[in-house]
Amino acid sequence: MSGHSKWETTKRQKAVVDAKRGALFTKIGNQIAIAARAGADPAMNPSLAMVLEKAKHANMPKANIERAIARAASKEGAALIEETYEAYGPGGIGVIIEVATDNKNRTMPDVRNTLQKNGGRMADPGSVMFQFERKGVIFISDKGEDALMAALDAGAEDASEEEDGIEIITAPSDLMKVRQALVDGGLTVTSAELKYLPSGARIELDGEDLEKAEKLLEAVDDLDDVTAVHTNLE
Numbered sequence: 001m002s003g004h005s006k007w008e009t010t011k012r013q014k015a016v017v018d019a020k021r022g023a024l025f026t027k028i029g030n031q032i033a034i035a036a037r038a039g040a041d042p043a044m045n046p047s048l049a050m051v052l053e054k055a056k057h058a059n060m061p062k063a064n065i066e067r068a069i070a071r072a073a074s075k076e077g078a079a080l081i082e083e084t085y086e087a088y089g090p091g092g093i094g095v096i097i098e099v100a101t102d103n104k105n106r107t108m109p110d111v112r113n114t115l116q117k118n119g120g121r122m123a124d125p126g127s128v129m130f131q132f133e134r135k136g137v138i139f140i141s142d143k144g145e146d147a148l149m150a151a152l153d154a155g156a157e158d159a160s161e162e163e164d165g166i167e168i169i170t171a172p173s174d175l176m177k178v179r180q181a182l183v184d185g186g187l188t189v190t191s192a193e194l195k196y197l198p199s200g201a202r203i204e205l206d207g208e209d210l211e212k213a214e215k216l217l218e219a220v221d222d223l224d225d226v227t228a229v230h231t232n233l234e
Contacts, residue, residue, distance in 0.1 A: 005202060007217060007233050026224050028055050029068040030100035034080055036072035046176040050192050057190050076102065082227075085111055086128035087220075089120040089231070090212035091205040094128040096196045096230040097220060107225040114223060118216035131232060132196040136175030138168040141188045154181035165190065169197070198232035205233065 032055065035048040042049035048069075055065050071077035079102040087095040101107040112122050135157075140147065143161055151159040151168045155178045158169040170178045172194055179192040205213055213233055221229045 005231070005234055007214060007231065023222065023224055024058055025060050025064055027100075027227050028058060028060055029064060029071075030080060030225075031227055032065060032068035033071040033077040034082060034100055036069045037077065040069050040072065050176075050179070053189065054191055054193070083107070086123040086125060087111075087115050087120050088123050088128065089115075089118075089216045089233075091203060091209040091233075093203050093205070093213055093231055093233045094123075094131050094198075095120065095217070095220070096128065096132055097226060098228040098230075099223075099225045100227050101225040107223075110223055110225065111220065114219050115216065118219050119212050120216050120220075129196075131199060132230065133199045134172050134194060135197045136170035136172050136178065136192070137195045137197070138170065138175070138179055138182065138192045139165055139190050140168065140182060141165040141190050147187060150185050150187060151178070151182065154178045154185070193228075195228070196230040200232075202232050202234040 028051065031051045032048065035045065035051045038047060039045040040048070042052050052065065080100055081102070081104065083099045083101065083104055085097040085099070085108070087097060089095050097111060099107050099111070115121055138151075138156075140151070141164065143165060147166055148159050148161060151166060155174050156168045156170050160167050168178065168182075175192060175194065179189055182189055213231075217229055217231060217233070220226055
């Protein structure tokens with residue numbers, strides 16, 4: 001099973017040159033603050049190590065990272081909670097939305113309104129989630145048969161080469177083990193995180209439906225409190 005989709009590839013490439021870096025840093029900062037509550041030393045806190053890797057590849061300033069880690073011990077950091085919403089979008093696509101917020105009474109209406117403005121709607125808990133499964137997803141910038149074999153030898157469930165590198169799928173519990181094996185093997189890990197991947201076939205849209213779906217996904221992803229958007233759109 002591959003986590004690859006055209007929309008995911010577009011989003012990954014967009015993140016590299018995103019003009020809205022302030023919003024991107026806010027999202028990553030919230031993730032750092034949550035992860036750091038389990039310990040401020042990334043060597044002892046794998047979750048923090050993964051988010052710091054994301055911050056590094058987003059060129060997040062060191063001062064921003066240090067402030068985010070410090071927030072973990074503050075009242076503001078303690079107030080952050082993680083929520084997951086389910087939704088439907090144009091063409092019947094399923095959408096899983098992860099947020100980190102200090103005020104869900106603000107965040108949920110923001111997400112709902114953004115969905116409604118872009119042809120989507122909130123779904124009942126469980127009505128979309130059953131179409132997805134939680135997996136570890138690692139991306140490396142290396143390419144070629146040797147890199148693919150190294151990923152599989154490290155314990156990956158699947159690995160597929162794309163335009164800008166190799167996407168590697170793992171069991172959730174194996175994410176950190178596989179990531180470390182790749183790093184130890186000299187490969188360049190650019191991201192490693194848990195994601196919701198479609199458990200069945202992706203939905204392929206074209207024309208106006210595809211444009212509407214991509215517009216909705218981007219609008220939701222651009223919300224400050226949203227940390228991740230997952231979809232079964234091809």
